Amino acid sequence: xxxxxxxxxxxxxxxxxxxxxxxxxxxxxxxxxxxxxxxxxxxxxxxxxxxxxxxxxxxxxxxxxxxxxxxxxxxxxxxxxxxxxxxxxxxxxxxxxxxxxxxxxxxxxxxxxxxxxxxxxxxxxxxxxx
Amino acid sequence: xxxxxxxxxxxxxxxxxxxxxxxxxxxxxxxxxxxxxxxxxxxxxxxxxxxxxxxxxxxxxxxxxxxxxxxxxxxxxxxxxxxxxxxxxxxxxxxxxxxxxxxxxxxxxxxxxxxxxxxxxxxxxxxxxxxxxxxxxxxxxxxxxxxxxxxxxxxxxxxxxxxxxxxxxxxxxxxxxxxxxxxxxxxxxxxxxxxxxxxxxxxxxxxxxxxxxxxxxxxxxxxxxxxxxxxxxxxxxxxxxxxxxxxxxxxxxxxxxxxxxxxxxxxxxxxxxxxxxxxxxxxxxxxxxxxxxxxxxxxxxxxxxxxxxxxxxxxxxxxxxxxxxxxxxxxxxxxxxxxxxxxxxxxxxxxxxxxxxxxxxxxxxxxxxxxxxxxxxxxxxxxxxxxxxxxxxxxxxxxxxxxxxxxxxxxxxxxxxxxxxxxxxxxxxxxxxxxxxxxxxxxxxxxxxxxxxxxxxxxxxxxxxxxxxxxxxxxxxxxxxxxxx
Numbered sequence: 001x002x003x004x005x006x007x008x009x010x011x012x013x014x015x016x017x018x019x020x021x022x023x024x025x026x027x028x029x030x031x032x033x034x035x036x037x038x039x040x041x042x043x044x045x046x047x048x049x050x051x052x053x054x055x056x057x058x059x060x061x062x063x064x065x066x067x068x069x070x071x072x073x074x075x076x077x078x079x080x081x082x083x084x085x086x087x088x089x090x091x092x093x094x095x096x097x098x099x100x101x102x103x104x105x106x107x108x109x110x111x112x113x114x115x116x117x118x119x120x121x122x123x124x125x126x127x128x129x130x
Numbered sequence: 131x132x133x134x135x136x137x138x139x140x141x142x143x144x145x146x147x148x149x150x151x152x153x154x155x156x157x158x159x160x161x162x163x164x165x166x167x168x169x170x171x172x173x174x175x176x177x178x179x180x181x182x183x184x185x186x187x188x189x190x191x192x193x194x195x196x197x198x199x200x201x202x203x204x205x206x207x208x209x210x211x212x213x214x215x216x217x218x219x220x221x222x223x224x225x226x227x228x229x230x231x232x233x234x235x236x237x238x239x240x241x242x243x244x245x246x247x248x249x250x251x252x253x254x255x256x257x258x259x260x261x262x263x264x265x266x267x268x269x270x271x272x273x274x275x276x277x278x279x280x281x282x283x284x285x286x287x288x289x290x291x292x293x294x295x296x297x298x299x300x301x302x303x304x305x306x307x308x309x310x311x312x313x314x315x316x317x318x319x320x321x322x323x324x325x326x327x328x329x330x331x332x333x334x335x336x337x338x339x340x341x342x343x344x345x346x347x348x349x350x351x352x353x354x355x356x357x358x359x360x361x362x363x364x365x366x367x368x369x370x371x372x373x374x375x376x377x378x379x380x381x382x383x384x385x386x387x388x389x390x391x392x393x394x395x396x397x398x399x400x401x402x403x404x405x406x407x408x409x410x411x412x413x414x415x416x417x418x419x420x421x422x423x424x425x426x427x428x429x430x431x432x433x434x435x436x437x438x439x440x441x442x443x444x445x446x447x448x449x450x451x452x453x454x455x456x457x458x459x460x461x462x463x464x465x466x467x468x469x470x471x472x473x474x475x476x477x478x479x480x481x482x483x484x485x486x487x488x489x490x491x492x493x494x495x496x497x498x499x500x501x502x503x504x505x506x507x508x509x510x511x512x513x514x515x516x517x518x519x520x521x522x523x524x525x526x527x528x529x530x531x532x533x534x535x536x537x538x539x540x541x542x543x544x545x546x547x548x549x550x551x552x553x554x555x556x557x558x559x560x561x562x563x564x565x566x567x568x569x570x571x572x573x574x575x576x577x578x579x580x581x582x583x584x585x586x587x588x589x590x591x592x593x594x595x596x597x598x599x600x601x602x603x604x605x606x607x608x609x610x611x612x613x614x615x
Contacts, residue, residue: 045303052310086265090295097288
């Protein structure tokens with residue numbers, strides 16, 4: 001049971017990251033932690049790509065390297081560099097939204113937000129009436 | 131000639147990048163720049179559509195790589211229709227936002243970025259590149275929702291972001307599985323490689339499941355729809371109309387494209403269980419979405435729930451795997467995009483000019499806003515699926531395809547959804563015209579552009595309905611080529 005898992009340690013870590021990330025996104029009422037959970041979740045997926053590119057004894061795939069293979073596959077690394085950039089942008093936007101929520105409502109906890117769709121509607125109606 | 135395809139994406143991106151800078155120097159520069167860009171984009175998209183119709187599909191591989199390594203962009207008749215839809219709706223939405231705002235340059239930079247990302251999704255043939263364009267359009271979409279001025283705008287945008295990013299990441303994981311299974315990301319190469327690996331390979335099945343669920347979040351199939359009513363209600367009305375018309379539509383197009391060009395229809399016939407699960411998801415979405423819309427009092431949330439139901443019909447058409455079902459689904463996607471965008475615009479006009487946001491507050495709005503009410507009622511008739519509106523023909527072809535395949539559950543769900551949508555739109559039309567009521571009449575906030583948005587959408591939906599046979603004939607070759615006779 002354990003040795004096969006050790007052989008696949010990166011994948012085990014990826015599963016743990018994806019699982020714990022999703023759990024935090026769903027369960028934690030704190031919006032900052034939800035964003036962190038999203039980062040964990042994405043990192044786990046990045047790890048799957050990088051682990052898949054690995055070859056035992058593989059070398060860096062450099063044009064100048066004439067010693068012959070095996071080489072690790074460079075394409076997944078390139079893909080994940082792109083995906084990290086996407087992830088950074090998502091995190092930046094999410095952080096900006098959390099800051100705005102904190103400023104508007106004085107809390108970043110979902111259960112304390114004053115803006116459930118129903119209550120927002122009532123406030124809007126009151127505003128219109130005045 | 132095929133160099134035009136990258137231009138389709140760069141044309142909106144360049145002004146999007148410049149706008150935040152220009153906005154520091156010039157006041158109110160956003161709208162004019164976006165108008166020029168979308169006019170040019172619509173012209174280019176029309177020309178591409180015409181070239182594709184006369185000379186056949188165009189393709190190019192960016193950077194001169196061999197297709198299996200590089201990023202292939204291609205436009206066939208199917209993509210060309212969606213490229214033009216994105217450009218046209220982008221131009222149309224500006225008619226609404228001219229008066230109603232937002233006015234900041236950055237908002238229009240995001241608007242153009244959204245159009246660029248969606249256009250990219252429509253033209254790319256690379257599974258990973260699709261992820262990048264998906265995220266570009268999604269990020270712009272989250273930020274556009276956040277430009278709303280209600281207290282719920284930022285929380286709604288953040289919820290949309292969290293759910294949407296999980297969906298996109300699941301799609302990315304599915305792409306990773308595809309790459310591990312085949313060693314390529316090019317959809318054409320995937321089609322042959324996946325056949326060689328075997329359609330019943332567990333890796334391939336897992337990849338399809340992750341991709342379908344990931345895109346299902348963006349399409350907002352039940353139960354992955356929760357972000358939608360909240361986000362579209364919180365967004366500024368003009369942007370909500372454009373988002374409602376395009377975002378889920380292009381995600382559904384992506385699902386069609388991946389299924390047709392990468393997995394191919396042979397994958398569906400080799401895996402009856404996949405078909406059953408897809409159809410079950412679509413049927414539940416069709417029925418539950420319509421029920422949720424029936425129970426909803428807020429008009430914009432009702433329209434969003436109605437989309438959950440309507441996009442389920444498109445997914446059901448796709449799951450049939452026959453040219454008739456797929457073309458029917460695509461016609462329904464295009465028709466729904468036009469009609470739902472128009473309905474959101476009309477709802478925005480009623481909110482601005484009559485102060486009405488819930489179904490009950492709509493009472494007697496037709497006396498104050500006769501043109502918009504007529505447009506809204508016409509669009510409602512179309513969304514229910516009454517001929518000669520385009521909404522009828524999409525449903526009709528999907529139902530016909532379902533009957534021919536013996537997929538009775540799909541045919542029944544389409545019928546049930548028609549009855550349910552008749553119930554919630556009839557309720558709305560009855561309030562508009564027959565109930566006495568007194569709203570806050572404020573015509574000053576309503577521009578002719580805002581009213582025209584709803585009217586144009588209703589006329590286009592009618593025109594598409596009258597031309598639906600032509601649309602089917604036009605789309606047929608690009609679908610039949612990949613599904614076989």
